[in-house]
Amino acid sequence: MATKLRLSGFLAALSACLVLTSSAQPAAAAGARAAGWASVMEISHPPAPADENELIDALRSDAPAADKAITCKQLAIYGTSAAAPELAKLLPDDELSSWARIALEAIPGPDSAAALRQAAGDLEGQLQVGAINSLGVIRDEQAASLLTGLLQNQDEQVASAAAVALGRIGGPEAARSLIAALGTPRAELRSAIAEGCILSAERLLAGGDRAAAVRIYDAVRSSGAPKQPLLEGVRGAILARGPDGIPLLLEQLHAKDEDFFRIALSTARELPGAEIDRAMAGELAGLAPERSALLVQAMADRPQTVVLTAIIRAAEQGPPQLRAAAIGSLARVGNETCLPAMIQTALGKDKELAELAKQTIAQLPGEGVDAEVLEALDAAQGDHLALLIETVGRRRIGALNDVVKKLDSPDQQVRNAAHFALGETVGLKDLPLLITRVVNPVRPADEEAARKALVAACIRMPDREACAAELGAAFEQVDAADTKVALLDILGEMGGQNALAIIGRAAGSDDSSLQDAGTRILGTWMTADAAPVLLKLSSELPEGNYQIRAIRGYVRIARQLPVSQQQRTEMCRAALEAASRVNEQVMVLEVLQRYPSRANLRLAKEAAGRPELKDAAEKASQAIAQQLEAERRG
Structure with missing residues (x-):
């Protein structure tokens, strides 16, 4: 079990290492790739455990760098702290530093951490950056003081790596150092320091220390950090506060900057509890139409606690953009209580909203919707009745008798809806109902609707052969x-x-x-x-x-x-014999040319024996021969 865990950690470390190698100095990156890529492909089949002393001796030897890289890989899986001193000696090596760090990250114990701390303090450039990153990976709390000092390093990459590593390590000392560094005059470091703060706050929040996490998130929000960490700070500050973060979220909904509005929407989807749902419902009326439309979609993405009445109200009134979004959202979170509002909209004058409402009615979740539709059929008249019958078809509700009765309605619109509903719901045994309406239409005006219904019914029948019969x-x-x-x-x-x-x-x-x-x-x-x-x-x-x-x-x-090549050739031969006109015979030659083969070439040459086809057949033969020769040459 321990070996499996070590292997998993090794693979994760290797992935991170390769990313770092790709951004290293060209000479170092080239050396690392030359030493390691040949063995990377073998990772899925790690070598059998070797004697650790033999592996350590291999590191001490004059073996090629590629061999030592493989040894580091083996130590990452099977090594102990006894290997740390020899691995530490490779950390200054441009070719092997990354491989040594992978092993040290995977080997538990204070010796590995000490070796990485030493390298982080002594090395320079990309090698130092790599050691710092490894300290972040193993979350070495003893490195906090060292990394705090490196925040002042003049090498931007070193200082940035130290900030991120401090964030990964977390803890009170790291948090204090990062917050203090947020005010750095070095603009190029602000993003990395803010990232470190965010990472530190996330660890605190995951550990249950909400108050400490809030302090860090708020520090980032009030800093001069670039926009992305500011957005992450806002999100974190809201989530860390829980329900107390709702006012801050609502503030972002009204922010002038669209990015802060969108971070509020995404964060709203993450907050637990129903309080945020009620708060969002209260904001719908106060936002611009394009924003309220997006907010209502965010509300619908919380189906367990959504304030359905607010979305229904938005679907009934307000600017068209909001109504359209609300109507579409009800298709996901609505139920039978939405039906009256959707029916009213579907019967309204706005054709686009009416069609959206019809689609929503067809998709409304909940078994209660079908029952409500059927119950309303008896009392409905005119357009309302036609809509309900159409809904029976759209939802494929089993209501054959109710629909058949409406086929004789004096209202053309109702009869059309009834035909549509039958086309969507009738089974094979009742198909004669529609066939009769097509073969012996009661009213000439119903012929088109009956034919469309029969087409719809026949196409969806699972047994098309029986239907065709x-x-x-x-x-x-x-x-x-x-x-x-x-x-x-x-x-x-x-x-x-x-x-x-x-x-x-x-x-x-x-x-x-x-x-x-x-x-x-x-x-x-x-x-x-x-x-x-x-x-x-x-x-x-x-x-x-x-x-x-x-x-x-x-x-x-x-x-x-x-069709198969042989069948195609046989078909072309039959077509040449059956075709009485040159026009169709030339079409056959075009097929032969389109699918070049030796058999088709022979057939084209045979066709050249016909005087009326001689020129066309010779041209086709030449084209086929050229294509076959090109294929032969590859």
């Missing part, structure tokens, strides 16, 4: 050509084997309107199983537009749809 039976019983064509179009949108067979038979009939519809639908079929049907039609239909459409549909499948 129902439509096929109706197709055989219908005499009107336009109704037959309508059923064929629906079958075409569904797809499947039964639909393909029905459409193929219709296209091969003696009825020109069915030939037209059938070849049109098959010409855009999205699966290759239509190919044999189209090829058969191209030979059986009388010469003319429908025969041409059939052969072109067949060639389209060869050109566009996924």
Whole structure:
């Protein structure tokens, strides 16, 4: 178990080390990479434990730097404090310092910390920065005094590293040093010192010392630090205060700077308790529309404690931007209590808000919504009734009998809604209800709504073959050509084997309107199983537009749809034989050229034997041969 923990720590340290190496001096970075990258790839399979004395002896030897890097890696996993002295000797080494630090960070005990403290005090430049960073990683409290002194170092990177390391270490001494340094006249250090303060405050807050954390966060807020740490200070000051931080959060909601407004929104999502929800609800009316719209979304991101009545009120009144945001938010956190307001908005004059409200009604969570919709059906009339029936469809509520009754309403809008609802809810056994409305419409004005409903129902049916069989039976019983064509179009949108067979038979009939519809639908079929049907039609239909459409549909499948190379070649051969016009034969040559292969090259050369195709076929053959040669050369 200990070895697994050490390995985990080693990997984390290695990741940090590589980041530091990438920003080190060029010579040092190049040396470290040369020594270490070859072995980094082996980390997922660490070597078996070696005798520690042998590993220490390897560090003392004249072995190449790359070998010593591997040894450091092994010591990071299996070493003890006995290895610390030899690892310490590598800390001044440009090539091996990073690898030695990784091992020292992973090996527990005072010896490792002492070696890193010594290096942090003695080294310079990037090597010193690395040692300081390692002290932060191991959170060596004894280094606080040393790091405090290094805050005054003239090397900006050294002083900045010391500030961040102090923050990681935490503790009273580190906190005092960092707060005192916030007022430094060195502008280039303010960001790092503020970052150290934030890190220190986070440790205090995690440890339960809220008061100390608040003092540090407030110190950062009142300092001249750059904006990012100021924002982090505001966030921390609010969270550390808990409910007492709400006034500070509300203050940021009204800040002129947009970044402080946004930090308030994100922090509001983090605060526990319902008090912040009530406070945000009270601020909605006092903000500009664009800000209140964002605030209402933040409120909805707290579904357990959200003040729902405030969002409902915002959805009913206020500027359009706020209303739109509130309506959209109710789709996530609303319930049946939102239904009256949403219905009123959906029936209102603002079309954009009305559509948003309809979408929200369809998505409102809670089982109680469906019950409320059904209960309101009996008393509703006109637009209100049409909306409720449409809602039955949008929410796919099982209310077949209630909806069927409305199919005979004198109100066209209600009948349209009823057809829509049936299209979204009817099952296979009740599909004849819609088929009958399409085949024998009670009112001519309902034909379009009935057809749309039947399309919607058929497309969503889980058993499309059974559904196609129902439509096929109706197709055989219908005499009107336009109704037959309508059923064929629906079958075409569904797809499947039964639909393909029905459409193929219709296209091969003696009825020109069915030939037209059938070849049109098959010409855009999205699966290759239509190919044999189209090829058969191209030979059986009388010469003319429908025969041409059939052969072109067949060639389209060869050109566009996924089939095997052998099948594509066979299709092209069949198309060349079936096509009676040069135009379609040239289309086949284009397919051969689009998918170059030796078989297609042979077929193109054969086609050159036809006088009417000689020029086009020779051109295609040449292009295919060139592509094959290019592929051979790679």
